[in-house]
Amino acid sequence: MSFEAIKNDEQQYMMHAYGRFPVALVSGKGAVAKDVDGKEYVDFTSGIGVNCLGYCDEGWTKAVSTQAATLQHISNLYYSPLQTDVAKKLCTLSAMEKAFLCNSGAEANECAIKIARKYSFDKYGGGRQKIVTLVNSFHGRTVTTLAATGQDVFHNYFFPFTEGFTHAQANDTDDLKAHITEDVCAVFIELVQGEGGVMPLEPEFVKAIASLCQEKDILLMVDEVQTGISRTGDFFCYQGYGLQPDVVTAAKGLGGGLPIGACLCGEKTKDVFVPGSHGTTFGGNPIACAAAKEVLSRVAAPEFLQEVKAKGEYIREKLQSIGNVKEIRGKGMMIGIVTEKDNAKEMAGKCLENGLLILTAKNLLRLLPPLTITYEEIDRGLQILKNTMEA
Ligand SMILES: *Cc1c(COP(=O)(O)O)cnc(C)c1O
Numbered sequence: 051m052s053f054e055a056i057k058n059d060e061q062q063y064m065m066h067a068y069g070r071f072p073v074a075l076v077s078g079k080g081a082v083a084k085d086v087d088g089k090e091y092v093d094f095t096s097g098i099g100v101n102c103l104g105y106c107d108e109g110w111t112k113a114v115s116t117q118a119a120t121l122q123h124i125s126n127l128y129y130s131p132l133q134t135d136v137a138k139k140l141c142t143l144s145a146m147e148k149a150f151l152c153n154s155g156a157e158a159n160e161c162a163i164k165i166a167r168k169y170s171f172d173k174y175g176g177g178r179q180k181i182v183t184l185v186n187s188f189h190g191r192t193v194t195t196l197a198a199t200g201q202d203v204f205h206n207y208f209f210p211f212t213e214g215f216t217h218a219q220a221n222d223t224d225d226l227k228a229h230i231t232e233d234v235c236a237v238f239i240e241l242v243q244g245e246g247g248v249m250p251l252e253p254e255f256v257k258a259i260a261s262l263c264q265e266k267d268i269l270l271m272v273d274e275v276q277t278g279i280s281r282t283g284d285f286f287c288y289q290g291y292g293l294q295p296d297v298v299t300a301a302k303g304l305g306g307g308l309p310i311g312a313c314l315c316g317e318k319t320k321d322v323f324v325p326g327s328h329g330t331t332f333g334g335n336p337i338a339c340a341a342a343k344e345v346l347s348r349v350a351a352p353e354f355l356q357e358v359k360a361k362g363e364y365i366r367e368k369l370q371s372i373g374n375v376k377e378i379r380g381k382g383m384m385i386g387i388v389t390e391k392d393n394a395k396e397m398a399g400k401c402l403e404n405g406l407l408i409l410t411a412k413n414l415l416r417l418l419p420p421l422t423i424t425y426e427e428i429d430r431g432l433q434i435l436k437n438t439m440e441a
Pocket of ligand 1 (some may be wrong): 152153155156157159189190191240245273274275276277297301304341
C-alpha cells in the first residue's frame with residue numbers, strides 16, 4: 051500500500067482529530083523506525099515517551115507474545131498474578147502503598163481526582179473538594195482532566211467542564227498560597243511540565259507546596275504520566291526532588307508500548323477506595339501487565355538509571371554546539387530545545403524529511419528518545435538534527 055493510499059483512507063474514514071506528519075510507519079527496531087516505502091527514521095520520540103525500551107525489544111516482545119498465547123484477558127472479578135506483580139513492583143520502587151491499574155494517563159488522573167475528593171469527603175464531609183493545578187499544566191483529554199489542565203486553549207467548545215479546579219502560577223509560592231482556600235483538598239502537579247514546554251518546577255517551590263499540603267492535610271498529587279518510569283533519570287521524578295507524594299499517576303512509558311496506567315496511593319489515601327468506588331473493564335489487562343512487568347524489571351536498576359542520566363547529559367552537551375539552539379531545558383531524557391529562529395514546528399517537519407522523528411511542545415523542539423537508545427543512534431539522530439538546524 052502506498053503512502054498516498056493510506057493518507058486518502060485516513061482522510062475519508064478517520065475523524066480529523068490529529069495533525070499528522072506525512073509519513074506512515076510500519077516497523078521498527080531499537081530507536082529506528084521504517085516507513086511504508088522502507089525509509090528509515092531515527093526516533094527521538096518513542097511514541098511520545100511510550101516505547102521506553104525502543105521498538106521490538108527482545109525481552110519485551112517475548113513477554114507480550116508469550117502472554118498473548120497464554121491468557122489475553124480476564125476481568126477484575128478474578129485475581130491476577132500479573133496485576134499483583136506489577137502493583138507490588140510499582141509500590142516497592144516508589145515507596146507508595148497501593149496501586150490501581152488502568153489504561154491511560156487521563157484515566158490514571160481521573161482516578162487520582164476521585165481519590166482526592168473521596169478522601170476529603172470521608173474525613174471532612176462536603177464543601178472541601180477543590181483541586182489546585184498549575185497554569186500551563188497538561189493532565190489529559192477527558193472532560194475532567196481538561197478542567198484540571200491549566201491552559202486556556204483547551205477550555206473551548208466542550209462546556210460545561212467539571213467544576214472544582216483552580217490554576218496557580220508555577221514557581222510562584224505567593225500565588226499558590228492565595229489559591230489554597232478552605233475548600234481545597236489537593237494540589238496536583240507535573241514536576242516537569244511536558245506538553246506545557248518542558249518546564250521543570252523549582253525545588254524551593256516544590257518544597258513550599260509539600261509543606262503547605264502537610265500543614266493543612268491537603269493531598270500532594272504528582273502527575274508522573276510523562277516524567278515517570280525512569281524518563282528523568284530517577285524512577286519517578288519526585289524521588290529526585292526528595293518528595294513523598296500522597297498520590298502518584300503513571301502511564302506513557304509503563305507498558306513500553308501497550309496501554310496501561312497506574313494510580314499509586316500513599317499511607318493517607320491507600321484505603322480511600324472500597325469495592326464499588328471505581329472500576330475499569332480493561333485496566334490491568336494481562337498482556338499490558340506482562341509488558342509492564344518486563345519494563346519494570348529493566349528500567350529501575352541503578353545502572354540503567356545512571357545510563358539515562360549519562361545519555362541525557364551527552365545529548366545536552368552535543369546540542370550546545372548545534373546552530374539555531376538557543377536554550378536547552380528538561381531533566382534526564384526529557385529534553386526541550388528553544389530555537390533561535392523560533393521555528394520549532396518547521397524544524398520538526400524538515401527533520402522528518404531528513405530521517406529524524408522529533409516532537410514539539412508549544413514553540414519548542416522536544417526529545418523523548420527511547421531510554422535504551424544507543425550512543426550510535428543518538429549520534430546518528432543528532433547529526434540529522436544538526437544538518438537540519440544549520441541548513
Ligand atoms: C500524556 C499525558 C497525559 C495524558 O495521558 P493519555 O494517556 O494521553 O491519556 C496526562 N498527563 C501528562 C503529564 C501527560 O504527559
